[in-house]
Amino acid sequence: MTTNSGAKGECQECNHWNNVHKSRVCRAPGCRVMWKRCQAPGGCTEEEFYKICKSCSDHPGAEPEW
Ligand SMILES: [Zn+2]
Ligand SMILES: [Zn+2]
Numbered sequence: 001m002t003t004n005s006g007a008k009g010e011c012q013e014c015n016h017w018n019n020v021h022k023s024r025v026c027r028a029p030g031c032r033v034m035w036k037r038c039q040a041p042g043g044c045t046e047e048e049f050y051k052i053c054k055s056c057s058d059h060p061g062a063e064p065e066w
């Protein structure tokens with residue numbers, strides 16, 4: 001058992017497995033922050049089918065094209 005912060009384990013935001021999430025780099029030019037979106041089968045939550053579990057705090061409007 002290791003506790004690295006890779007793609008294994010559960011998402012801290014929504015408790016779905018990390019491997020049903022998609023990661024994309026922020027669309028703002030030069031920004032390297034990774035966004036993370038839940039794509040759990042059937043939707044993440046009733047309110048948010050695709051929940052954004054991690055966004056860029058500097059560029060909240062620069063959501064990547066998933
Ligand atoms: Zn999540
Ligand atoms: Zn989820």
